[in-house]
Amino acid sequence: MEKLVFQFSQNEADGHAKMKDLLGGKGAGLAEMCRIGVPVPPGFTISTQAYHVYQAEQGVGEVIQVPVRQSITWLSENLGKSFEGHGSPLLLSVRSGARVSMPGMMDTILNLGLNRTNVDRLAQETGNRRFALDSYRRFIQMYGDVVLGIDIDEFERLLERTRHGQGVVNDADLSESSLDRLVDQYLDLVIESTGNPFPEDPYEQLWGAIRAVFESWQNPRAQFYRKIHGYPDEWGTAVTVQSMVFGNLGDDSGTGVCFSRNPSDGVNQPYGEYLINAQGEDVVAGIRTPHPIAGDDAKSMERCMPETYSELCATMTRLETHFQDMQDIEFTIERGKLFILQTRNGKRTSHAALKIAVDMALEGLISKEVALKRVDPQSIAQLLASEFDPESKNRVVESGNYLGKGLNAGPGAATGMVVFNPEQAVLHAEQGRKVILVREETSPEDIAGMHAATGILTQRGGMTSHAAVVARGMGKPCVVGCSELRVEASTGTMHINNRLIRLGESISIDGSTGEIFLGEIQTQPSPLVSKMLQGRIAEGEVGFPFQLLMDWADEVRTIGIRTNADTPVDAKLARALGAEGIGLCRTEHMFFGEDRIQLVREMILVDGPARRKRVLDQLQPLQMNDFYEMFKEMNGLPVTIRLLDPPLHEFLPHTPAQIKTVAEGMGVDENALILRVHELSEANPMLGHRGCRLAVSFPEIYTMQVQAIIDAVVKARGEGFTVRAEIMIPLITTSAELAYLVEGYRPMLQRAGLEDIPIGTMIETPRAALTTDEICQVAQFFSFGTNDLTQCGFGLSRDDSGSFLPLYLEKNLYEADPFKTIDRKGIGKLVKMGIQAARALKPDFKVGVCGEHGGDPESVGFFVDAGVDYVSCSPYRVPVARLAAAQSQLVE
């Protein structure tokens, strides 16, 4: 039998940091800390292997019990404490621990070992009967809730009644005799609720606690968390059993959470919060607002416990140096002595992650490659996220609609309608509304609602509260601990600074500043983006670490990164963000301009090629100028222009006013026009008369566009610009179709002396992907349109999938949203087959990818593997793709 239990104590341990899979993050961290001499209460970890034994045996059997009993004996001897008999009682904490941290998902039991006898031993040992009783009642409550399944509100009601009876507000003010009575009431409640007395035997308590930790792996909240983070069910959890230390033995005790660097902005200074005379869950649950560890605050640890603070700082440095990453540490001070309960790589904001990674590389603590791997590409998008437009914000402030301020727990600006529970959040978000989830405090049950919300605001809790940690993980703007806020979820209202706000009203929150506003505020690019638009960033300026990381990424990656841009403004932005060209310039977007939509409508509605040509002649100089501006902006870089793609009826007038205008412009009857618009409508426009099919039916349109491109190239080159235009034909299904069109445009290019301009095609229908061996004989390059390829491949319209796709993801019927991350097994196979078939004939054939997947990190990794030459994505996703591409090439 493999070893199932791993012991650890000061300076020695069976496990070590690399054993996260077996011991969980916590267990491995504790073992490693012991090895390097960090003060840790001794204990042992029951491995994930034991979880699988538990699963197989459906219970905590002898295979697990035997080594645990041995370890308890060892622990008793080590500490001189015991479950029974004389002297100090052996009290334990029991915690879950998966290989990655899942905050709030798993259940924890503290003070295990207490019973009617041991509570007296504890009182005797500590000389503090009040403390012993408080610990006992906490233990019964926690165990009753987590292990015995008793509604926690039942305990809270008794506690509340006791507080009320004694006339106090805080639990800490409860008298010994009140607690004595409360314990009796708790024990009675257990009998009433379960039919059995509360277990007296510490071993029985322990088996129950271990079982509860194992079971909690499969609870719905944990499953949901794994699903949204993509963690497999098979991992399982370890259980760490550790001797208790007490932060609630008096004012020389305390407990806290700290980070070795600031998790919000990444600055290299200790950061954290602690509470005096409290147990750890008081900090995490956010029920009492804690004090900072560092700084001049009168209640800071640095001021109140300067020696312990120094020891903590030294320990943090030792841990960070050892683990080569910023650490998130739980500690307890028991009568002035520091204990580290847990350390793990700290969660951090995107800003912090980037700064810490770059700083550590510059400090020589980690390599550039490790720094690149430390930053989640998804989080990059967050750095570039919009913030409030100052003017719009000013107007709101000047209108007296500044509401108040909380803690800036998750950076970014958000605006949306107020909802007060997760169900409302999901409901309205599904209907396309932006919502701000406002809660007294959040709990794991809220996760689906937090996921659906644009931003999160809570009344209580600190920077490490559930709401704050989860929101940062999700990259959502979040403001917590707003003490001026009073949420009344039941009535659908909130009060803040004497203002009443009802369900459905709009508010705006700034997760970077903690500010809260009534009404909607417009957003704008982040300062980082503004900075990059101005050119290279100097050292010390905002964005310098970002720029450095991007430079490092570019040194590593080999795949090209282009952008999807239809306007010079977007092109300029994308270029500033590192785009190496335009991979998709959609010409139809240019058609919606006010000066041309009327012409476009006439073009579609006129009868016959001759009249259509006359309208197109008017459109041509406008399109020419569009292209000319793009070429200038992208001087020296490739610009791939896709000819007209969407169904024509998308451009058509629909409102009576539009129809009237067009009818007048064309000199036709309004009713005739309505009829024609109706004729052009399609049952399934996505599969209809669009893309190159338009060019087969109405050759004049593409001919005009090609001529406009030619004229623009000639003009821009004439002015000294280096133009690298590429013409791309959409929705090809057969090589014959492409050849027919290319035969028309190639001579036009030749006549203009522009033989260097290649004509390529989108590969966006499955049939095209299946016949690239033929199409590559005609096309000069491919660009996989993975949006349409996914739609056709799945038979799934993105526009219509909202009514069932969420359910599919929830039930794991799809591994991921196929429009977000490329489906490797199906659509990815088409892409790979398509590339291989073309390259088998033409080894250097150029292949790009445009579409949303080009900016999705996981998909970028796939495209690198598939041998794609470049991906093209929206401007803000360009840095994401740059980093993702580098990371995918750093994978061993």
Add this chain to the structure above:
Amino acid sequence: MEKLVFQFSQNEADGHAKMKDLLGGKGAGLAEMCRIGVPVPPGFTISTQAYHVYQAEQGVGEVIQVPVRQSITWLSENLGKSFEGHGSPLLLSVRSGARVSMPGMMDTILNLGLNRTNVDRLAQETGNRRFALDSYRRFIQMYGDVVLGIDIDEFERLLERTRHGQGVVNDADLSESSLDRLVDQYLDLVIESTGNPFPEDPYEQLWGAIRAVFESWQNPRAQFYRKIHGYPDEWGTAVTVQSMVFGNLGDDSGTGVCFSRNPSDGVNQPYGEYLINAQGEDVVAGIRTPHPIAGDDAKSMERCMPETYSELCATMTRLETHFQDMQDIEFTIERGKLFILQTRNGKRTSHAALKIAVDMALEGLISKEVALKRVDPQSIAQLLASEFDPESKNRVVESGNYLGKGLNAGPGAATGMVVFNPEQAVLHAEQGRKVILVREETSPEDIAGMHAATGILTQRGGMTSHAAVVARGMGKPCVVGCSELRVEASTGTMHINNRLIRLGESISIDGSTGEIFLGEIQTQPSPLVSKMLQGRIAEGEVGFPFQLLMDWADEVRTIGIRTNADTPVDAKLARALGAEGIGLCRTEHMFFGEDRIQLVREMILVDGPARRKRVLDQLQPLQMNDFYEMFKEMNGLPVTIRLLDPPLHEFLPHTPAQIKTVAEGMGVDENALILRVHELSEANPMLGHRGCRLAVSFPEIYTMQVQAIIDAVVKARGEGFTVRAEIMIPLITTSAELAYLVEGYRPMLQRAGLEDIPIGTMIETPRAALTTDEICQVAQFFSFGTNDLTQCGFGLSRDDSGSFLPLYLEKNLYEADPFKTIDRKGIGKLVKMGIQAARALKPDFKVGVCGEHGGDPESVGFFVDAGVDYVSCSPYRVPVARLAAAQSQLVE
């Protein structure tokens, strides 16, 4: 250099029947006839190889001219005739000849060699100057039109003026002096039109004629004909040059066309038409209505020329025995002597093809296998085509709307609106209307219109006229030579028996009887179908040959043939037509019944699973009974039931009356209902919330259907029926999706003791086809839904493709309509990959195909190759598929 010219003369020839690729059908046939001693005017064939030389050299150069001159010399010596000098002039016919006959597509020149000198020699030789002049003017006219490109109307105008001047109606009545003047006018016309005199040199004439034949291969009509028949452009045409014989030397001369068996009904008797004192084109063009060769008609050849008739019959028998197929023969009688000008396998109606093939096999002339290959599976559908409902027809007749009768040139009944030109036919057909194309006579320019029409009616022409031959080839009902009809295309009217009918009015024609009616007449199944529904057909009864051929087909084929049927009536029909089970029973069609659509609408519109369940409880017994009836009808055969597939909104009420009824039934507000209907509408329903996606969102629906199947199986089995039900889940994209659903239904089947009922899936999305290795682990069978697979694979909605697909086919951008014939390169590749991946894991995995392609002969051949176990098609296509499957297995 390869031999380019192949000579033939009585009893000897360079070529033979197997050389169709090189000599064309005509050239090979003439060579073969010479070899077996049939009386044929001597000549030679310029091969299709020469066509390619012509194409390469862009002209008739020395490589072709040299062997042609040698052959002319040989011919002169053989016949004692010459291009110049004394004695008889050498006159030639020049004809096109591709490897298959393309009637009317290619141009023909007769009387080549005539000039001012030779016309006198001909007059002298025949002693008939009138005939010589008539031949000369015909030659100039034909050559002027075909080779020199002069509008034929210019000649016709001169001819008409001459007839008018002389006061005669028929060309045969023109006097010698009139013809003399006419020839001069013709020659002047040539100079005026072309700037050059008519070529006097017979060689110059010959080079021009050869060039014209070669060029005609590429004319638009020929291209169109090849496209609709799927013949490749690369074949090219041969040119056959043959010495002239004359059917217009007087009343002991004549010309005709005959078939060795009746091409209309297949009866084994000579059948044909001839004209006394006429050249061949008079028969083919349908300008004079000819007389029958056989029978008691006073002008029949059998009565007028009994000896020649006997010789013709003997020759026909010799040819049919030699070629082992029914022959279509052109002959000329020159002063009592019979010449066979051409023989080829005769075109025939579907009825005739089938009867001739079966008869010949029974006669021992051909094998059963050859008989099977002789019948075009597409034509089988025609045999089963509907005919007029007698009551509906009676009503029309009793209303006095019988209009008249023509020749029954193409069997089948058709009803539709009258159009008078091919443009109108195409226009209205594209708008979904059934049209009857009514013409004075048809010409090759009419082909597109004939293709678009439901039926064809002509005023002039016989059973072998252009209209008749082409219509039969296309399988269109056709009535020709209706002498009571007067068509005035220019005014958009026709008169028939003093009734005026305008463009757009409806008429009905019966191509089997030749009858014409005013108004629409309902159609019904053919007697063959009625007969088969009564059980096995006895020998000698209608349909016996059909039954025999089908039996032979079943002996050969290995692939199964099932049917798509949703009702017991369809199931019974399909079973009578040979279906071996139901491959696709669409449960949604059952939902449209009057007694349930209201319930279905409520099911969709109610809120929440509980209320939906209540409505479904009402639907369940109805569905149960549907299935029960199907099972009884298909006793012993498999019945594959597809669970609900289409988007729910297809069932919804749309008219105000429907909405009112449903709102009342549900007790909800009409406006709320309208809103809900609107909410359910989708941008691309084909890619939307349908198929198994409905079952994920609304599990109650499929659960109800599965329970209804279970109950129906139990009931039918309880009554002693052998039920082989199969449950099929549509629109699967991932194995997880299927597993999720199957997990729900498998226990239901187990509880009912129905473990034998397999649950399979449609493979109709490209992603499903790409991941069959996973899906086959969950499904118990596959059925490829090639309709949706084609739609998704091409990104092409069948509903919307009408606006551009015809253009795609015209421009050869698609090889065929992908909804009609499976696209082998793309969609076929998906099917093959899908089968291979599943069978690699499970070698015996059952795979079917349902969808239109299952009834398309070419596609069936593909599915046999791909290893499909069975195809499923609509009932009337079942015999088509049976034959096609047998044929595909007979290919060497």
